[in-house]
Amino acid sequence: MAVVDHVTSNEVKASGKFERQPNRFVTPFGDGEGELPVEKGRYRLLWAPVCPWANRSIIVRELLGLEDVISVGTLDPIRPDVPWSDWSFTLDENDRDPVLGIKLLSEAYKKADPDYSGRFTVPAVVDLETGAVVNNDYFNLTLYYETAFRKFHKKDAPDLYPVELRDEIDSLNAYIFHDINNGVYKAGFAQSQEAYSAAYKLVFDAFDTLEERLSDRRFLFGDYITESDIRLYVTLARFDVAYFNGFRVNKKMLKDYPNLWGYARDLYEEHAFGGNTDFDAIKKHYHLCCLKTNPKNILPLGPDLSIWKEPHERARLSKDPEHKYRVYND
Structure with missing residues (x-):
């Protein structure tokens, strides 16, 4: 290979x-x-x-x-x-x-x-x-x-990008991209200690900020899933299985953040999220052909993925616990 x-x-x-x-x-x-x-x-x-x-x-x-x-x-x-x-x-x-x-x-x-x-x-x-x-x-x-x-769009499609929240969503999306989505790659592909250390700090400072933000709200903008939640989720889903060890962002695992971890599982139970999250493919890509530190192509057996299906109890933070999406109001 x-x-x-x-x-x-x-x-x-x-x-x-x-x-x-x-x-x-x-x-x-x-x-x-x-x-x-x-x-x-x-x-x-x-x-x-x-x-x-x-x-x-x-x-x-x-x-x-x-x-x-x-x-x-x-x-x-x-x-x-x-x-x-x-x-x-x-x-x-x-x-x-x-x-x-x-x-x-x-x-x-x-x-x-x-x-x-x-x-x-x-x-x-x-x-x-x-x-x-x-x-x-x-x-x-x-x-x-x-x-x-x-x-x-299908009938009753969710409004993931509400007009009145677009400026706030755009701002949070930029933060999530630079410090988390791309932050893990800045750490993983860094070729100096200084660049790696700076990226490492970006990621975990952002995790701390969002852990606090999610302490009193179910999703990033309250009761309903928006574009920003989708952007954050895709990095969270890959964090423990690939980025933590592969990209050396190893201060804490996702499961060490109670709010972020519960939030990620809340999203994962939705088919559009969990049904399109292929942990086996993720592990194969990052560990067998992305990382030069694995010359013998040994595929890690862990971590335990069954914990993604454990109860999250995030609905208690919502005023509309039966629904995760806001539909278009027009």
Whole structure:
């Protein structure tokens, strides 16, 4: 099995600090000039269950009932044996995506830009009319599903991005991204003690802040799940099984934070969350092909995942304990 860096040389600065590459395909979805047209059946979302950015796109797709609007192709958690960082369709018959007919994610990127030289990342949205990637903007993709694709939402779809909370959600999302979602990668991919130590502090300071925030509310903005909860959840789900030891963010495990741990289990029991959380795939990816510290490819047997189904008692913090979602009020 080839061991390929998950980062490019441009993503590691002279200080040893990891700075994630910018997204290349960022044209928004919408009805405006130059935007990607919002059409049923036109796009295919390529994802890998191991990737937190892709995971949240799948969660939102299910919550909003977009399964018949945007098709999905799933990539293998183990990277292919090629001399660059790629993803493959080896879970499918003949090792090809059944709709696009491609073997590697890079093929769809190269159709969009033959000179593309960055990492081939998920989630990636492919236009089925051309077979080319048209959007890989993981930071905004779920927001497009929640707004631009509104006309295709199922009846009584949850309002994950309420208009009156958008500024607050955007602010919290930025904090969660920089200090937690990407914070664990800043620690894991750091190439100096100073860069690692700074990232380590970011993560656990943020955990302490959110542990306190969740002490008197069921979800980040109160009684109902929002976009911010989805963004936080995908990192929490990977923390104990991959990041704690693999990325050396080992001050505490998630289960050592009573509020964060109960909150994560509260979300996990929802099918859109738990049903799209593949712990086996996550462990395989991070421990067998992501970490250079495991040359013999030994897959950890733990931690015990059965505890994700233990009671969380978070409903007591809600004024509407029977419902986790607010539906559109219009």
